[in-house]
Amino acid sequence: MDQLLAAVPVALAASLPVALLGAWLLHRMRRRSITAATTVLVLVPVVATLAGVVGTSGFMFTPALLAVVGVGTVVAAVTVPAALLLGRGIARDVMWLHEARQAELAAEQSRRELVAWMSHDLRTPLAGIRAMSEALADGVVDRPAEVAEYALRIRTETERMTAMVEDLFQLSRITSGALRLTLSDVPLHEVVSDAVAAEHAVAARRQVHVRAAESAQWPVVRGSDPELTRVVRNLLSNAIRHTPPLGSVVVAAGTGRDEGGDAHAWLWVDDGCGGIPAEDIDRVFDVAFRGATARTPDDASRGGLGLAIARGLVEAHDGRxxxxxxxxxCRFEVRLPLAAPTGD
Incomplete structure (x- = not known):
C-alpha cells in the first residue's frame, strides 16, 4: 500500500505533461480538423498512461514494463484508426448540421421576404380597389363610360389578387407535403397547346410571339395534367414577362437519355430576356425571388412564386x-418520366 501511495506522485508527474500537451493541442485545433482532434483525444490517455507507467518504473525496462508498453502500443494501433473513422463521421455530421442550419436560415429568410413582398403586393391592389369603390359609392364617378372603366379596373385588380392567393395556396400544398397527384399518361403536346392558348392574350398585349418549335417531337409523360399545365404556364408567363416587345418565346419537347442510359422526356422554353446575371441564376427558383429588375408593379403581380411553384410541381413528378x-x-428545361410503353 505504501508503494502504491508513493507511486502516485511519480505517475502524476510523468503523465501530467502529456495531458497538458494534449490539452494545448486540442485548444490549437479547435477550429481545424475534427478528425485530428479526435485522434489526439484518443492518444492522450494512452500516452499519458504509458508515461506514468514508465515513470513509476524508474525507467527500468523490465519484462513487465515491456509488456505494458506492448499492450499500450496495441491499444494505440486499434484506437487511432477507430478515432480517425469516428472523427470523419463526426465531421460529416457537423457539416450536415451546418448545411441544414444554413438551409433553415435561408428558408426563414425567404419566408420573411415572401411575407414582406406579398404584403406590399396585396396592399397595392387593395388600395386601388378601395379608392375606386369609394369614388363609385360617393358619386364622384357617374358617367357610364367612367363607371365601366372603374368596374373593369376593379375586376382586373381582383383577378390579380386571386392569382396571388392561388399561388400562395399552391405553394403551401407543395411545401407542406399536402400535394397529391393523380397520375395518368399525359401527351405533352396537349399540355403545351392549352398553356399557349391560356397565355396568348398576355403575349399579344406585350407584342411577344409565342410558338412551338416545328421540329419538336411531343412525347407522352407520366404525370398530372393540371399540374403539368400549370408548370408550362408558369414558365411561359415568366418568359413572356421578361422578353421585350417583338421578341419570341419558343417551346420544344422531345426524348433523351441521362448518363445512366434511362430514357426521359424533356421540354424547354426559350425566351429573349437577355440572359440572367451569374449571381442570380442559382436563385431564380427560390421562393419570392424576382431579381433586381423585376420590381415593377406588373412584374411583381404574381408575388415571385411562379418559378418556385414550377420547381415544386416538377419535383413532385420525380422530374428536374x-x-x-x-x-x-435563357432556357428553362424540364425533365419528366416517360409514360410506360403500351403493348399491342
Whole structure:
C-alpha cells in the first residue's frame, strides 16, 4: 500500500505533461480538423498512461514494463484508426448540421421576404380597389363610360389578387407535403397547346410571339395534367414577362437519355430576356425571388412564386428543372418520366 501511495506522485508527474500537451493541442485545433482532434483525444490517455507507467518504473525496462508498453502500443494501433473513422463521421455530421442550419436560415429568410413582398403586393391592389369603390359609392364617378372603366379596373385588380392567393395556396400544398397527384399518361403536346392558348392574350398585349418549335417531337409523360399545365404556364408567363416587345418565346419537347442510359422526356422554353446575371441564376427558383429588375408593379403581380411553384410541381413528378443562359436569352428545361410503353 505504501508503494502504491508513493507511486502516485511519480505517475502524476510523468503523465501530467502529456495531458497538458494534449490539452494545448486540442485548444490549437479547435477550429481545424475534427478528425485530428479526435485522434489526439484518443492518444492522450494512452500516452499519458504509458508515461506514468514508465515513470513509476524508474525507467527500468523490465519484462513487465515491456509488456505494458506492448499492450499500450496495441491499444494505440486499434484506437487511432477507430478515432480517425469516428472523427470523419463526426465531421460529416457537423457539416450536415451546418448545411441544414444554413438551409433553415435561408428558408426563414425567404419566408420573411415572401411575407414582406406579398404584403406590399396585396396592399397595392387593395388600395386601388378601395379608392375606386369609394369614388363609385360617393358619386364622384357617374358617367357610364367612367363607371365601366372603374368596374373593369376593379375586376382586373381582383383577378390579380386571386392569382396571388392561388399561388400562395399552391405553394403551401407543395411545401407542406399536402400535394397529391393523380397520375395518368399525359401527351405533352396537349399540355403545351392549352398553356399557349391560356397565355396568348398576355403575349399579344406585350407584342411577344409565342410558338412551338416545328421540329419538336411531343412525347407522352407520366404525370398530372393540371399540374403539368400549370408548370408550362408558369414558365411561359415568366418568359413572356421578361422578353421585350417583338421578341419570341419558343417551346420544344422531345426524348433523351441521362448518363445512366434511362430514357426521359424533356421540354424547354426559350425566351429573349437577355440572359440572367451569374449571381442570380442559382436563385431564380427560390421562393419570392424576382431579381433586381423585376420590381415593377406588373412584374411583381404574381408575388415571385411562379418559378418556385414550377420547381415544386416538377419535383413532385420525380422530374428536374434547371435554367441556363443561351443565345439572346435563357432556357428553362424540364425533365419528366416517360409514360410506360403500351403493348399491342
Amino acid at each position: 428543372i434547371r435554367v441556363r443562359n443561351t443565345g439572346p436569352g
